[in-house]
Amino acid sequence: MSMAGNLRKVTGLGKVGGLRKVARLARRRPRVDLSHPARSPLGSSVVNCVTYQDGVRVPGCADLVDAVRLVRKTGEGFVWLGLHEPTDREFAGIAELFDLHPLAVEDAVEAHQRPKLEHYGDTLFAVFKSVCYVEHEQLTATSEVVDTGEIMVFVGEDFVITVRHGRHGSLGPLREELEADPQQLAKGPAAVLHAIADHVVDDYLNVTDAVQADIDQVETEVFSENGARLDPGRIYQMKRELLELKRAVVPLSRPVEDLATRPIRVVAPEIQAYFRDVSDHLIRAKEQIAAFDELLNSILQAHLAQVTVAQNEDMRKITAWAAVVAVPTMVCGVYGMNFD
Template structure:
């Protein structure tokens, strides 16, 4: 009996008992039902599973094991299984069916890996970090700018297993693009690996363009008329988010060069030329990130210099006004000592003359400070 029949059989039971029975059947048979992906033994982690022959999708009747048998019997196709954040329990059947290495399985389930390419016999395991630009109305000191995820790809002679982690990076549109190009898809699983790598790197370039808009806005604000009052926290936040982007992009350089230059049994020689093109795009992204980092450093230094200049201007203004105020303070202090014999103390116009001298002295100082740019 197929897994679809088992699912129909348990519908008369309670929902919980039915699902438990399906899980037991799945663990016993280690087979994946393709007719009910939302209720498959792999749970909601199964995104899609398709068999291809000569670059064209072929119908799959039954479970994953049946699809693999059909492909291997024909000897010209492959199976593409897509998963999203599977657990160890959910991934066990897939690992057993395709004889995946335990270390690669652990990396695929646990995630949080650096970009890399590893070969286990005839199976290639690749890890790509995905990035997504987080839209925001206004950049603040706490805004999230870049969100990261991961895509793990197992490539064998007749299968591709993609494991995605994160809230973005769906491979559905990519699958449709590949199916629209049967000649490329007919080159086998390595064509899917190249498409995934190209898709990931293209996303890097898109995120970089969006981040550049944020950097341009911060640069405009810093060099505006009141740039010294701009929030430096936004610059630090951009640098932190840029560091997150750098951690995703830069380590992928060596794995892509390996895919482009190192002979691998599961990689079609014609596909290796395409990996060189992806590597060139990655170098462009890496260079842009490095230039952004330097630009943010320059913007931060310019902002700190503006703050220093503004503080110096404030201190000069305070000093200038203090010097002006010191004139009447000094004169009033002298005449406030109440000595009997003082100049012009008993002269009728002495009071007005002193006030006039104070005013003239203050005006002279004010004009001098204005001329020198202190006021």
Template structure:
């Protein structure tokens, strides 16, 4: 007996399952939402496509292996027969069909139900105040002693390439459904790392525009873009942060449905998730600092404008005062009838304005 089969027998649970009649076509659990349905024995994919009922019967007759069924956004009617066939809990089924769940790990009798938030970086030529940066979806995973059911929601997160990678490593796949659960968790967290690196490039671009303006001009960072990055970063944070506890449970708590060898791999995934969590927290603090710096720059620019306005108002006050005095039209005023009074008044105004202007220029007000 191979070591992989020995481990599966060690963790196999005594099950009492109802046999479902699959002979009637109307009761076939496959629907348009099913992406794939494959049986695996000793880590090897069994040839030929077959309905879920036939696949699970084939696996149970062989006393080993498991069935992997992949679905994409199934309806309640499409998922009902599969839920009945594998004895899935109604609460978990409801979560899987309606989606919009937080990352979590729940146990229902002999089934583990895990929810993962998938993320994808949305490419854009230029970041604006309305740019979509992070697109999110969901993957729900039902894991039992002899089956894995994945339910995917969203426009991305296809598990086809992941399935091919696992099939290329029969030794890992022979460890049972928990190997698939680990591969999905590792795939999701790797996407977190890739998205975090891409978001960092956007943050660096905004930071450069705020702190390193071109040609001696003021920083031109758009606060709308900074707020948009914070909103998109919040989407990433909602996907990353709640996943920490489920991964810690899978990595540290003994579970009959998780192979002990696979549990070691979950520790590595948890470490990667911790790295992403730290990055997201650092990005949030950095964006707060950038926003505060931008607001400070705006305040400084307003103060500079106010100083210029005040300086020009002081210069204009000199001719206003002189003209106001000589515009009072009294009969007895000094030099009122003098031939050179008008040119002298203009000269005094010009000299006074020049002196005041030069003083403001020296002090940096103009």
């Protein structure tokens, strides 16, 4: 079957409308035959491909085209496709099948995006920055405290595509949690989007709690007996890592607020109520980060003051010893002269 016939059968479009749509897509991307597994572009980047109906996983629908065909034929359920760092070639057929906008596809493949929410027709595209706390025995001036990744989400009326970049942020446990709650999963793709947003923001709070422990450690050492000897590079490193966390958290405020308040076609009002809870948690994370930044500034100023006091104390000691040594030096100098 040709690519046009395959897409017409999957999407349910008529002959004329289907051919026009295929022609339009063909101008944007190369044709890829998804109907033949041997030529499928889905490679090692695919983490999972699952069909859900009434909140329950449908067995035997691991093939993407078959899964989409089933959902659009019955008009029930949705497909959740999970990818990890896909290439342009791997994503080309997926983008064509779901009619994804080229700009969103480029962002999803290239990564390094700010958190955002964009609308492309009936498809919603969201970008989240995932964070992970890096365990370390001792905080140094070069310690990596916060590691970041990215999760891109395409949401349509009958599909969710998640694209993950980075070493952490696996959505496997989240998928299992959702499957354990069919009633929530039955609310559709928007329920998956909410679960991902909630998961990401909860990680923000977990990381801020861990970062607080590091800041408390630095604060304790600064005000210890040998606080003036502390390497100030450790404080600067904490500020740099906190800035990395801030870049992930702060820009997400507007997208989450839009999801919680603005009417969006693929997000039902009942789901928006859940996003309001996510927004509250995000505000809490932002407030903690702002408080940490102020605290680190205070710690740095206190440390610099301690260093100044220690230097003044050293100068007083040097001056005192110089005065003590000056007297015998003068006497020796005078009586050591040759007199007639």
